[in-house]
Amino acid sequence: GENVEQHPSTLSVQEGDSAVIKCTYSDSASNYFPWYKQELGKRPQLIIDIRSNVGEKKDQRIAVTLNKTAKHFSLHITETQPEDSAVYFCAASISGTSYGKLTFGQGTILTVHP
Amino acid sequence: SAVISQKPSRDICQRGTSLTIQCQVDSQVTMMFWYRQQPGQSLTLIATANQGSEATYESGFVIDKFPISRPNLTFSTLTVSNMSPEDSSIYLCSVGTSGSETQYFGPGTRLLVL
Numbered sequence: 482g483e484n485v486e487q488h489p490s491t492l493s494v495q496e497g498d499s500a501v502i503k504c505t506y507s508d509s510a511s512n513y514f515p516w517y518k519q520e521l522g523k524r525p526q527l528i529i530d531i532r533s534n535v536g537e538k539k540d541q542r543i544a545v546t547l548n549k550t551a552k553h554f555s556l557h558i559t560e561t562q563p564e565d566s567a568v569y570f571c572a573a574s575i576s577g578t579s580y581g582k583l584t585f586g587q588g589t590i591l592t593v594h595p
Numbered sequence: 596s597a598v599i600s601q602k603p604s605r606d607i608c609q610r611g612t613s614l615t616i617q618c619q620v621d622s623q624v625t626m627m628f629w630y631r632q633q634p635g636q637s638l639t640l641i642a643t644a645n646q647g648s649e650a651t652y653e654s655g656f657v658i659d660k661f662p663i664s665r666p667n668l669t670f671s672t673l674t675v676s677n678m679s680p681e682d683s684s685i686y687l688c689s690v691g692t693s694g695s696e697t698q699y700f701g702p703g704t705r706l707l708v709l
Binding site: 482513515517523524525526527530532570574576581582583584585586587588 | 696
């Protein structure tokens with residue numbers, strides 16, 4: 482089955498700096514890659530996603546890039562703010578099937594220092 | 596996106612007992628999933644709840660331990676049976692609709708087994 486590796490496990494940045502989180506996946510059939518943000522005691526919230534027919538997607542301060550050949554994708558957060566502090570999870574799935582189950586990475590604890 | 600609720604939000608249970616968790620959605624959804632998030636860990640898929648048929652379990656999870664029902668397109672239950680302290684986790688349902696890979700999570704149920 483699919484395996485998703487996520488790095489780093491913790492990331493500490495100063496406010497205003499950029500943060501990058503990287504994930505690799507094993508199943509070349511995977512074609513949908515969402516990113517979730519989970520604040521302490523809350524549910525995972527989808528913040529951005531990308532499909533395999535796209536190399537990059539941006540939404541304000543966040544962007545995701547995908548390299549299908551290397552089977553890795555990354556989350557980029559620019560101009561970080563203290564409210565960006567949370568646990569971030571990447572995931573992968575095979576869309577277009579009735580199953581659609583997500584395989585998650587291990588998570589990255591992002592801390593943004595004021 | 597759909598509004599998803601879970602009951603109970605949290606519970607403390609004695610070992611050897613069972614707890615049934617409910618997931619309610621305010622609109623019909625195609626896919627419903629149950630995940631477990633152990634303390635400080637990532638999300639692991641337990642099973643896909645299939646409407647009108649038996650759930651599809653992931654490796655390491657069995658029906659006798661985690662029976663699941665899905666009587667219609669807006670509701671599902673997960674039972675954690677014969678609980679032990681190792682079952683202490685957050686249990687989350689997620690939903691998706693046909694034609695979209697996007698999954699949204701419920702608020703979760705925090706379970707502590709003593």
